Amino acid sequence: MTKPIELKRRDFIGALACASAGPLALPADAATALPSALDGAGQLRALRMGPTPGGFAWRRVAEGVQFRSGDLTKSVLFYGAGLVRVAAHLGEAHTTQPSLVVVVRPKAVACEVSDSADTLTIAGPAVRVTVDKRSGALAFFGADGRLLTRERGQAPTELQRVEIAGSLSYALTQTFTLTPDESLYGLGQYDQPYMDYRGRDVLLVQTNIGIVVPFMVSTRRWGLLWDVYSKMSFSDRPDGATFRAESAPAGADYYLVAGADMDAVIRGYRQLTGAAPMFPKAAFGLFMSKERYQTQQQLLEVVRRFRAERFPLDYIVQDWQYWGGEQDGPNGREWDGKWSGMVWDAERFPDPAAMTRELHDKLKVKLMASIWPGVGNDTALARELDAKGLRFEPLHWISKRARIYDAFSAEGRRIYFKHVKQGLLDVGVDALWMDGTEVEVGGAAWDPREVEADIKALGVTAMGDTTRYLNVYSLVTTRGVYEGQRAAGPGGKRALTLTRSAWAGQQRYAALPWSGDTTASWATLRAQIAGGLNVSMAGLPYWTQDTGGFFVNFPDGQRNPAYRELYARWNQFGIFNPVYRIHGTSIDREPYLFKTLDPAMYGSLLRAAHLRMQLLPYLYGLAWRCTHEGYTMMRGLAMDFPDQAALRKVDDTYMFGPAFLVQPITRPMFHPVLPPPATVPATQLRTPDGQRGLVLEYFEGIDFDKPASRTIDTVVDHHWPDPPLGSLPPGLSGLNRFSARWTGEITASEGGEHEIGVEGDDGFRLWLDDKLVVDDWAIGGARFTSHRLTLREGQTLKLRIDFYQAGGNRVLRLAWRTPSQQRDLARTQRQLDKRQAxxxxxxxxxxxxxxxxxxxxxxxxxxxxxxxxxxxxxxxxxxxxxxxxxxxxxxxxxxxxxxxxxxxxxxxxxxxxxxxxxxxxxxxxxxxxxxxxxxxxxxxxxxxxxxxxxxxxxxxxxxxxxxxxxxxxxxxxxxxxxxxxxxxxxxxxxxxx
CATH class of the missing domain: 2.60.40.1180 (Golgi alpha-mannosidase II)
Structure with a gap:
């Protein structure tokens, strides 16, 4: 070992020569005399150094080491014990934007640098990093010398210069070599029933039911945080685990977090991105919500009924349309330009301040209200935003007179919060629900490709092009409302924001994501468990979901015993979420409604809610740990038992704090669920002139306003995606606000009782032999509505379907259950098992x-x-x-x-x-x-x-x-x-x- 050398800036280049003879050790105070690797915005500086043999050169910087390998400039910088930032570009960063995610600066550190013929070794606080001089590949070792992870040995970082919307950027591919025995978790929620990402592909694009958080943890006690905001993907293959990003203007930019256990790794993530503040204590009770309470009187009556029944309740939630602006249209109520204007409709909510006073003072309940990034034209908020050019041009799907505000602008956030405060907080609203924050534009899309196209169509934000900022709208919009509320000072009320999307660092803004507009099924419940755990293991301590499922497509809704069983089991999962919340559409689901309808089911709901309230001292203690220690409340088994390989792919069981092992029941034990009805095959359909199939007519407008085209549809089973994912039907200018009609005949394939119906999103009607048998003419999510009748084998009926699409999903299917299919269902009933292992x-x-x-x-x-x-x-x-x-x-x-x-x-x-x-x-x-x-x-x-x-x-x-x-x-x-x-x-x- 050479003796420690105190370096001055003017001595720096000379020190490189010393380093070639052996390791370079620096005393603690030497780091302060070294240059910084970063500019004022925190971006990696270019490395200016003369050519060296083998194309590898390096220098010591205050925060670590910077080196050049071939065309690549790369830095290894220390942000604290176990926190290493790796940044790389091709000579320059194409951005001056400080990080939106990381809130700390790197530290001037005393680290030991050893230089050998093939390897450069940097021993920093709790992490040792080696650099392969031939490829620039990094390997990371823990404080105990154990390998954590390593970049791929050849071409680990691939950068390609690209130009997007007139700005230079990089397309990025970064590959790591994993060990065979490790498992990976985190990254958010993707509506899948698995947690471990080994061997999986993940597209990291926000959706209605997808939450993207670019932080991953390993059972080998390391984590990886990507500070890139564009569309990304992750794939794990035998040749390596690869992250790809469409637009990374700074180049590769990730943080390796090491710790003694997964809690320490997640604590390191919070150290980088910010602590989660305490929620109000009431946030650990029950949130009751629905789409939606129509009037002030209805909302108050619901809360009064909760109190009369002595069913626990802490928050009542007012969903959309309390601002008014509805008008009668050809297909029911439509909306004009008052969308999310932060005001109350004077007819339906005549005195919101009096309403909140009764909620607070008499009923002891808090109020949460829904707000949206889309703002209607006929509002003071829109006019103030437009005066500064702070709304995007594309129209919001829900209204031809609403547009998204630019939350990337500090001024836009200030104006938006000003109206939130005046219209909501100042009249007593206690918490905010920021819906559609992925951000939803053209529709409540479940397909990430549709969301991607919608967001990119917004154009350029106040920070730059939307390709770069595709995934982070939720982060910046929740920042605005949090900072606005915190301006009241330390004596102010605690902020609490529910949001349909998330990003790394969002926990510091008191924002918790929920899993979006799910559809009620046992499979969905099963996927919610894995998804919620992966959000938590991506570093966000709070998460919730729509207990009971948002859309309920069960025949007869809450009167269906199979659904009631599902709801009861889902509620048991809900009480072991960090935040316990009931919400949805399609049916009424306030728990007291089941008291006489199904006493056993009501008893289950009540017992679970009582247990939740008894657990308040436990929950509040865990909440403090989340804030104070960076703890995680909802824990995949790998967090507490990382070395028990048999538990790594257990996706339906988890720890809730240090005490409870929770396994929600995710299958029916008492009432079978009918499988989806089969699509009516083409062999059983005939057009009026005898061809196979039905005549299909498209119309512009939702009331058959303008004929667009006519064709033959052999099978009525449609999901119409937006171009470029799918083609437009002939004659239509777009896939929002159209209508369609099918006509022809249907023939029974066997004798007996049939169930014939339509599965559709938005409005549909079905006629059989000129009799209207299904009339579900309302805007809503996909559901199956049917009619039962007895037919002879070969019997033919005239058939007509009318359908309109207003927004969101686009689904229409003609389906049935034949007598033989219904006999199969009866056999399913006899196979139910009440035992659970x-x-x-x-x-x-x-x-x-x-x-x-x-x-x-x-x-x-x-x-x-x-x-x-x-x-x-x-x-x-x-x-x-x-x-x-x-x-x-x-x-x-x-x-x-x-x-x-x-x-x-x-x-x-x-x-x-x-x-x-x-x-x-x-x-x-x-x-x-x-x-x-x-x-x-x-x-x-x-x-x-x-x-x-x-x-x-x-x-x-x-x-x-x-x-x-x-x-x-x-x-x-x-x-x-x-x-x-x-x-x-x-x-x-x-x-x-």
Whole structure:
């Protein structure tokens, strides 16, 4: 080793010669004398250095090392212990834009640089990086010397200069070589039932039901954050795992995060991108929402009914159209230019301030209101935005008189929030729901290609072209409302924003994503579990979804017992989400509506909601850990058991905090779900003149206004995607606001009872033998509406279908269930199984939460589950604080708490309390109490209370239960806790050991 050399700037080039003879070590204070690798915007500077043998040159910089390999300029920069930024370009960055995601600057570090013939080694805080001089490929090693991951050995970083919308950028391909035994999680939610991305392809484009967060974690305890905002993709193949980006003007730009475990890795992500502030305490109760409450009176009546039934509720949600602007059109109600103007319709919501006062003061409920990025022309908000040129030209799909505001502009965000405050917050709205933030333009699209085309059609934002900024609208628009609310200062109310999209760093703006407009099915519920876990493991601590599914296509809706069973199971999953929320369209789903319709199902909903409220002390303690420690509440099993290979692809079971193992039931046990009806085959359809199929006529307009074309449709099964993904039907100028008609005959293939109907999105009608048998003429999501009748084999009926499309999806299908298909359904009923098996992680014992039975880990257990129970286990060593059953989070703050101790291992939990409403906790107005269980000594240590805040409960009764299996006596202690430390001792000879 050479002795440490103190480098001055003028000595720098000379130091390179010294480095060639051996490693270069720098004392801590030397880094401050070195040049920075970054310019003022945080972009990588060009490396200016004379030619060197082999085409490789390097220099030490204040934050790490910068080198050139061939045409590539690359930097390895340290942002803290375990945090390494890798940036690369072809001599220059084509942007001066500071990061939208990373909020910290790199640190001047003391790192050891060793130079050998083939390898440059940079040993920094908690990470060692080696550079292959032949290719510039990097390898990353942890503090213990273990390989974390490495770039591909040949051509790991591929950059191609491109010009997009008149600006220079790079198309990027970056490839890594993974180890065979690791699994990968994160990246967001893509409506898939799997979590591990090994061997998978992922298109990273926001959609209605897709949440993109470009952070991935590995079971080898590393993570990767991409600071690129364009369309991206990830693919894992035998030759490497590859990220591709369409537009990366800075070049390659990623952060390698290393840690002792996945929690440390995610904590590093939050260190880079910002901590998640505390939500209001009420956010951990129930949100009741629907599409939509029509009037002020209806909304209040719903809340009054909740209180009358004593069903827990903390937030009532007002969805769209409270601003008015509706008018009668040929197909029902249509909307004009008042869209999302942040005002209340005077007829339907005559006194919103009085409404919020009653909600707050009498009913003890908070109000969340929906807002959109599309702003109607006939609003003061639009006029103020337009005066500064801050709305994009394309029209929003919902109205010919609404356009998207430019949230990439600081001035646009300021104007938008000004109207949010005046119209909503100042009249008492407590939380915001920012819908359509992917951003939705041409329709509520599920296909990422449609969203991509819509966003690019917006043109140029205040920051640059939309190709570069394709994925980050949600980040910048939630920033605007958060910063606006925080301007009130530390005494202000805590912000809470629900958003249909997300991006890395969005957690710092108190914004949580939900999974969009799902369709109710067991498969959807199954995919929600995996998706929510991957959002959480992508670094966002809060996530929620539409409990019960947004669209409900079950025949007879809530009157269908198969749907009610699904709803009950979905609700059990909902209470173990970070935020518990019921929402949807198609049906009424307020829980009390099922009290007489289905008492068993209602009992399941109520028992789950009561458990959620009892868990408030546990939930609020976890929330503090999320803010204070960068913790993750909803945890894939790989987070806590990364080395148990059998658990890595378990996608329906997860940890909720340190105590609970949760396995929602994702299949019917009592009522079978009918499979989708079959599309009527072409052999059973005839046109009026005898040809196979039906006559299809297209019309411009939603009321058959202008004939466009006429053709023969052999099979009526349509999903019309926007060009260029699909072609326009003849004669139509576009695929929004058109209508169609099918005519001909249908022939029964067998005798018996048939179910014949239409699956469609928006309005449709069906006539059989000139009789209107299906009349579903309303804007709405895809659903199947049918008619039952008995037919003879070979019997022929005249048939006509009318359809109109207003916006969103474009689906129309003629379908049926024949007698033989219905007999198959009856057999399905007899195959239902009420038993559910659960694989318990090894290394711990587990207690069945409902029965108390104790099970050894490392094997599977199974039993029958009634509708009000599901697989829920508590890890041995867990401490679970429970509060009373309350109707809202602010009720009975001084009530006793039950502290459950599950023996079998040491454990701990920290109780957390604050005022639940303001940011005073940030200046120390909060209180914590540490609980620690010593299993060998059978003692519970209750630590002293640290901190205080105005209104704090200073005296609380704690009822401590040492949990025991069935048939064995529990030990209990009661403590009148006043903030002083105490130790509780339990009988060491008790049979629970």
């Amino acid at each position: 659960t694989l318990l992680p090894a290394g711990h014992d587990w207690f069945d939460f409902w029965t108390g039975e104790r099970h050894a880990g490392g094997r599977s257990t199974e039993r029958d589950y009634a509708l009000d129970e599901f697989p829920l286990f508590v890890r041995a060593g867990a401490i679970v604080p429970l509060g009373p059953v309350v109707e809202h989070t602010g009720q009975s703050p001084e009530a006793p708490w039950e502290i459950r101790v599950y023996p079998g291992a040491d454990g701990g939990f920290t109780l957390y309390e604050d005022d639940g409403e303001t940011y005073a906790y940030e200046r120390g107005e909060r209180a914590t109490t540490a609980l620690r269980w010593d299993d060998a000594r059978r003692t519970l240590h209750i630590g002293p209370r640290h901190g205080r805040y105005p209104g704090m409960v200073t005296r609380r009764e704690l009822r401590v239960r040492l949990m025991a299996p069935p048939g064995r006596s529990e030990q209990t202690h009661t403590v009148n806790y006043q903030g002083r430390a105490t130790t509780l001792r339990f009988d060491p000879s008790d049979p629970t050991r």
